[in-house]
Amino acid sequence: MLFEVFKRPTKGIVLKELILKEINDLIIGSLGITAFIALFMGAVVALQTSLNLDNPLIPKSLIGFAVRQSIILEFAPTIISIIMAGKVGSYITSSIGSMNVTEQIDALKVMGINPLNYLVFPKVIAMLFYPFLIAIIMFVGILGGFLAAVYGNLVSAQDFIIGIQDNFVPYQVLYAFIKTMVFGMILATLPSYHGYYMKGGALEVGQASTTSFVWTCVTIIVANYILTTILL
Amino acid sequence: MIEVKGLHKSFGDETILDGIDAKFIRGKTNMIIGSSGSGKSVFLKNMLGLFKPDSGEIIYDGELLSEMDGDRQKELRENMGMLFQHSALFDSMTVEENVMFPLRMFTKMRRRERQERANDILERVNLVNLNTKMPSEISGGQQKRVALARAVVNKPKFLFCDEPNSGLDPKTATIIDNLIQELTHEADITTVIISHDMNSVLEIGETILFLKDGIIAWEGTNKEIFKTENEAVTDFVYSSELFRKVRIAQNKGL
Numbered sequence: 001m002l003f004e005v006f007k008r009p010t011k012g013i014v015l016k017e018l019i020l021k022e023i024n025d026l027i028i029g030s031l032g033i034t035a036f037i038a039l040f041m042g043a044v045v046a047l048q049t050s051l052n053l054d055n056p057l058i059p060k061s062l063i064g065f066a067v068r069q070s071i072i073l074e075f076a077p078t079i080i081s082i083i084m085a086g087k088v089g090s091y092i093t094s095s096i097g098s099m100n101v102t103e104q105i106d107a108l109k110v111m112g113i114n115p116l117n118y119l120v121f122p123k124v125i126a127m128l129f130y131p132f133l134i135a136i137i138m139f140v141g142i143l144g145g146f147l148a149a150v151y152g153n154l155v156s157a158q159d160f161i162i163g164i165q166d167n168f169v170p171y172q173v174l175y176a177f178i179k180t181m182v183f184g185m186i187l188a189t190l191p192s193y194h195g196y197y198m199k200g201g202a203l204e205v206g207q208a209s210t211t212s213f214v215w216t217c218v219t220i221i222v223a224n225y226i227l228t229t230i231l232l
Numbered sequence: 233m234i235e236v237k238g239l240h241k242s243f244g245d246e247t248i249l250d251g252i253d254a255k256f257i258r259g260k261t262n263m264i265i266g267s268s269g270s271g272k273s274v275f276l277k278n279m280l281g282l283f284k285p286d287s288g289e290i291i292y293d294g295e296l297l298s299e300m301d302g303d304r305q306k307e308l309r310e311n312m313g314m315l316f317q318h319s320a321l322f323d324s325m326t327v328e329e330n331v332m333f334p335l336r337m338f339t340k341m342r343r344r345e346r347q348e349r350a351n352d353i354l355e356r357v358n359l360v361n362l363n364t365k366m367p368s369e370i371s372g373g374q375q376k377r378v379a380l381a382r383a384v385v386n387k388p389k390f391l392f393c394d395e396p397n398s399g400l401d402p403k404t405a406t407i408i409d410n411l412i413q414e415l416t417h418e419a420d421i422t423t424v425i426i427s428h429d430m431n432s433v434l435e436i437g438e439t440i441l442f443l444k445d446g447i448i449a450w451e452g453t454n455k456e457i458f459k460t461e462n463e464a465v466t467d468f469v470y471s472s473e474l475f476r477k478v479r480i481a482q483n484k485g486l
């Protein structure tokens with residue numbers, strides 16, 4: 001399937017429009033909900049760390065450190081990708097699946113258009129912008145932690161910022177973005193596959209979306225483990 | 233011209249097409265008739281390459297479909313128009329965008345020209361003022377006509393229509409039948425129409441194939457179909473009360 005996606009490309013100008021539409025649907029359309037979740041997750045990490053910090057020898061700046069590490073290493077790339085599997089993953093499966101059962105894909109084939117290129121390639125390209133979304137999420141998550149910590153009087157703003165800068169390893173950010181790219185490609189292709197190769201009617205479209213969500217999550221979680229083993 | 237030779241197709245152990253030989257002639261409206269579930273749509277989808285035949289050959293103007301490479305097939309397909317039984321309109325596009333789609337993909341026309349052509353053709357299928365509606369906002373019969381407009385807008389050399397007038401009132405159905413016939417004669421294209429509407433058969437059945445039990449059980453023209461003694465055909469044709477009455481009247485010499 002992956003090979004087919006890049007074969008017999010669609011006319012350039014049409015493709016450009018399709019890509020812009022997918023960027024809008026998949027990336028920009030997800031910004032609101034993921035940022036909202038990130039803001040509160042950052043806040044909760046700050047609260048939790050603070051609540052579990054009863055040893056006076058450990059500096060308060062650890063709160064900032066904990067927020068930064070958990071948001072950048074796992075929350076933004078992995079957990080947000082799982083949320084995306086629910087949001088854009090099932091959207092992709094159901095939209096391609098319903099085109100499948102209503103013969104719209106056959107209509108493309110009859111016209112000599114490669115449906116995999118027409119439908120999936122723009123999604124793959126749009127997901128190249130996924131790291132930008134995740135970068136924003138990282139910022140918003142840490143901001144959430146900062147607001148909760150400072151306005152909840154858990155730690156002073158200075159200490160939190162010291163914590164954020166503490167023991168900063170740029171490679172970890174690279175690691176996070178490599179993961180993000182891989183998860184982005186999984187999000188673009190696996191749900192497309194489930195929609196494209198499903199058979200049946202409207203009921204099966206719903207089932208395909210559910211199956212696709214489960215498999216996308218499992219794949220992301222396993223890939224996360226493998227990538228972490230290799231990269232760190 | 234399209235030729236079909238020894239076409240077989242089964243799903244599991246259910247044989248749908250059991251050795252079909254047929255010719256579809258250029259410049260004529262070629263009809264495939266047969267009862268519901270007899271395999272008409274499956275036959276058409278095999279001709280279009282949407283299903284892979286178990287055996288047999290599909291030949292477009294002397295060229296085997298199975299031996300065309302990707303580029304050649306793409307070229308052929310740009311010259312094909314297909315009206316699907318359930319319309320298969322792109323539901324993320326408006327009526328107008330659906331009709332303009334083939335022009336957009338395969339011609340260098342500007343937007344204005346595309347729009348003009350789309351409007352012309354929408355007028356010919358008797359649809360005006362629906363341009364900006366989505367497919368889900370129009371009726372089934374209207375969807376059918378949009379799908380026909382999309383199928384013919386890029387002046388195909390091969391036109392396939394799966395029940396073009398099912399779900400249409402008799403007057404609109406006649407308009408559509410006549411349009412398909414006109415386009416076929418005007419542009420000298422090869423047209424294949426599936427139908428079980430006896431009115432259409434009578435009107436535009438220039439060649440007729442009767443599909444039954446996986447084979448072509450009868451073939452002829454609309455002049456011949458009402459005279460044949462073939463029991464399967466008469467059974468099919470005169471299951472309509474109206475045609476039975478006409479037949480009785482004919483026999484009485486009225």
Ligand SMILES: Nc1ncnc2c1ncn2[C@@H]1O[C@H](COP(=O)(O)OP(=O)(O)OP(=O)(O)O)[C@@H](O)[C@H]1O
Nearest residue numbers: 243248266267268269270271272273274275317428
């Ligand atoms: N994709 C498929 N998989 C399995 N069986 C199929 C498939 N498509 C069609 N069939 C079977 O092939 C037979 C013929 O179906 P087809 O759609 O060609 O009928 P038809 O002659 O077009 O009928 P109608 O006039 O109602 O449209 C049916 O019994 C159907 O169950």
Ligand SMILES: [Mg+2]
Nearest residue numbers: 272273317394
């Ligand atoms: Mg049918």
